[in-house]
Amino acid sequence: MLQISQRGKTMPASPIRKLVPYAELAKKKGTKVYHLNIGQPDIETPKPLLDAVRNSDFKILEYSHSAGNESYRRKLVEYYQTAGISIDHNQIIVTTGGSEAISFGFFACFDAGDEVIIPEPFYANYTGFAVAANVVVRPVTSSIENGFALPPIHEFEKLINEKTKAIVICNPNNPTGYLYTRDEMEQLKALVVKHNLFLFSDEAYREFCYGGEHFSALNLTGAEQNVILMDTISKRYSACGGRLGALITRNQQVLDAVMKFAQARLSPPSFAQILAEAATELPADYFDNTKAEYLSRRDLLVQRLNAMPGVYCPVPGGAFYAMARLPIDDSDVFCQWMLESFSHNQQTVMLAPATGFYETPGLGKDEVRIAYVLNKEDLSRSMDLLEIALQQYPGRTV
């Protein structure tokens, strides 16, 4: 018998995308689906970025340098400088989305059976990249009660053994929206330096911090060899379909190894590099406006959620996600029910069940991740729908 791999069988389905077939069925029945399940913003990609691609005049769509065009990497250095991060263009490897930066980082740093510790709930696809690389994810649970703050360091230390190779964080966090404080970052630094671990820091949402200051892992003095930054243009410029990211580190051994994986896949996409190079020329107020928009959406969302009976949503400090606790028996069943069996005026909402963001089985059953990627009118209507759905849902617990 032909058999697929154990890896292929173990690979989890994306909690963000696994309900897509139900959404497609709902749409075929004529139901409008508000997508709060996925981090696909409705904010327009800045026109100068799309124009840069549309006005390009080359005749051959060629491979680029495996690390990305040097001209783009030099512009990225300026972008990071503006963000308060000092790096050299040779410390940047441009990747196909942040996804590839994570994959390459894992391949370069981990062998089969190695372990990484990740505070849960965490970006579900980390598990996917870990499965691909045969790496074991050990979760440390953070709690909705304190807004998903960094768990105590001794909880990490309990899990550290000779197979532990790294801590992986996302800051500000997807799915919780939590923004790590400077003090929490320093605690993580002390931990990785003490135990000789890599610190993978996914900073895809760097620009979207509300209230607090973002502190990049690359600015942790004394952890220069430990820190590997994973980045992407997807959220920064609402350019998810470009598929352009970057892996950045000052660790030369890691850069050399990642470069070999980068060469094997030849190059990152060329069109997106043209777009992203143009992005570095955006006026300084671009992020101010985008951030203000997300902030007002966040406030609307959190206010509406916490006004619903039995619902609790801590105030996220960054990114554009919120985790909410709902009065439901099972978030997977509930989210599927919203698509299959519920509609109001031929409309419904798609959310991401939180179970897929927890590694520990059984956690997240009464939580969902909500991406506030739609304009306030749509967001408000989505909250109306959620409120009605919660009243009708047969598995309501409170």
Place this chain on the structure above:
Amino acid sequence: MLQISQRGKTMPASPIRKLVPYAELAKKKGTKVYHLNIGQPDIETPKPLLDAVRNSDFKILEYSHSAGNESYRRKLVEYYQTAGISIDHNQIIVTTGGSEAISFGFFACFDAGDEVIIPEPFYANYTGFAVAANVVVRPVTSSIENGFALPPIHEFEKLINEKTKAIVICNPNNPTGYLYTRDEMEQLKALVVKHNLFLFSDEAYREFCYGGEHFSALNLTGAEQNVILMDTISKRYSACGGRLGALITRNQQVLDAVMKFAQARLSPPSFAQILAEAATELPADYFDNTKAEYLSRRDLLVQRLNAMPGVYCPVPGGAFYAMARLPIDDSDVFCQWMLESFSHNQQTVMLAPATGFYETPGLGKDEVRIAYVLNKEDLSRSMDLLEIALQQYPGRTV
């Protein structure tokens, strides 16, 4: 001590790209480098394809479906129909380049320690994808003496054990240009069916066959569950920088597993999907013209090579590569010497040492891969340079 992974250390550098730093140095010294090392054609990307991107009028560069836009997959079905291959759009998963198709196929079908058999010399990056997936490559050596035809099936059977999961071929072949005959394909079918193996078939150069007919692995009756096709638009339309490929199989288990890896990385690049969808509308004579151009280049190249004392180059039946045996001691040393120490009228040629295409250590030391991706004038000048270089090279053997 912080350590990178064994996988990162084992990962081979690309034989096609590892000499790039020497080429960059040569260029900085003012030397023109003719690039015959890499499959980057100088043929223009068809204008309607670039225009499709330049005239696109969307406002948000969104994620696409993880399997690629349905509209594109439906057009691909028509393309394959024209190529004599019958498949359904649900049997196609659009990938980021052919590279990702190979990676996802390996992840879905192989576990750490599994073995695949590949006739060598083979596309060097297969080793890279195998290292990433912790898969062991077992080579069966093909020979320049018979133009790199398929080795006898009993040579494959000698290597088959309980860990063997697949045979991987590239047809027409990169780096040898060999075009497998219908009879050879049937032999491979019998082998994979008998031993329950997957047959991975990389058909990136399907359109470029000279003399013989291309026979796709997808047309092997009785091996529907075994065959996994890896494809790309890179060479077909001279659109290497788009980074768009596809994995195609009729094996539902494999499709389901690959889809989970595809979802983890969210989506393939959006711009390239617009370009590739337009490509399916190209007039039928597009490939005739491109093929005629490559054919005339091949003839020029093979004639020039075989006219050089001590040089032998079999006539390739497809793709746009030739493997040549040169009167040299070490192809790695020679190719580096061409960039570092040789120039004629401030010009030199970059070739790919064949050693990187052989898995067996020691093979390929007197062979190089030459990509005939430059116009005939440049190709002819490159052959002048190679001829002069061979006369001057201190490690000349004959």
